[in-house]
Amino acid sequence: MTPEVKERIDSLVQGSKVMVFMKGNKLMPQCGFSNNVVQILNALGVPYETFDVLEDYEIRQGIKEYSNWPTIPQVYINGEFIGGSDILIELYQKGELQQVVEVALAS
Amino acid sequence: MVSPQQVETMIRESLPDAQVQVQDLTGGGDHYQVTVISSQFEGKGLVQQHQLVYSAVRQAMSSEAIHALALKTYTPQDWETDQGV
Numbered sequence: 001m002t003p004e005v006k007e008r009i010d011s012l013v014q015g016s017k018v019m020v021f022m023k024g025n026k027l028m029p030q031c032g033f034s035n036n037v038v039q040i041l042n043a044l045g046v047p048y049e050t051f052d053v054l055e056d057y058e059i060r061q062g063i064k065e066y067s068n069w070p071t072i073p074q075v076y077i078n079g080e081f082i083g084g085s086d087i088l089i090e091l092y093q094k095g096e097l098q099q100v101v102e103v104a105l106a107s
Numbered sequence: 108m109v110s111p112q113q114v115e116t117m118i119r120e121s122l123p124d125a126q127v128q129v130q131d132l133t134g135g136g137d138h139y140q141v142t143v144i145s146s147q148f149e150g151k152g153l154v155q156q157h158q159l160v161y162s163a164v165r166q167a168m169s170s171e172a173i174h175a176l177a178l179k180t181y182t183p184q185d186w187e188t189d190q191g192v
Contacts, residue, residue: 033175069154070161070168071176086178087153 005062013076017104018048022073033085034073040092078104108136121163140177148182156180
């Protein structure tokens with residue numbers, strides 16, 4: 001990953017309290033796993049931003065290195081990597097995701 | 108594409124004490140659901156637990172031999188709690 005790509009990812013991650021790197025966008029997710037994350041965040045009713053990795057090959061590859069995580073989607077809350085689809089589902093089902101997001105939005 | 112047995116072997120090479128359940132979601136050998144129970148997950152967050160499993164199958168995932176891996180990870184204690192034992 002080049003320093004330029006890392007800088008772009010840094011600014012994306014720090015630019016929103018809840019940031020999702022996904023395939024497609026909120027309205028048209030292009031992958032079932034990305035869709036899971038969108039549905040969960042919509043259900044929580046919290047504001048979030050998305051970045052479509054299908055539109056940008058450098059970010060698509062760079063984000064995997066950035067978080068040492070091999071798959072898309074990736075969710076960042078308050079600049080911290082929280083997980084992909086499986087972890088989001090698990091945190092949501094345990095009621096923990098709501099807490100994490102509320103704390104982030106209040107900060 | 109890899110066999111369920113190969114997936115289990117890869118994971119157990121990295122996490123020798125692990126109990127591994129592998130389910131082929133499509134029958135195509137590239138979409139798997141895997142449950143891993145290991146004492147090596149103790150004291151780690153979910154992200155770190157999943158990273159341990161991903162690192163065990165890194166090569167198969169980067170070559171797209173495995174396209175999708177749905178993961179559930181548990182410490183032995185969490186597993187018992189989850190099963191209501």
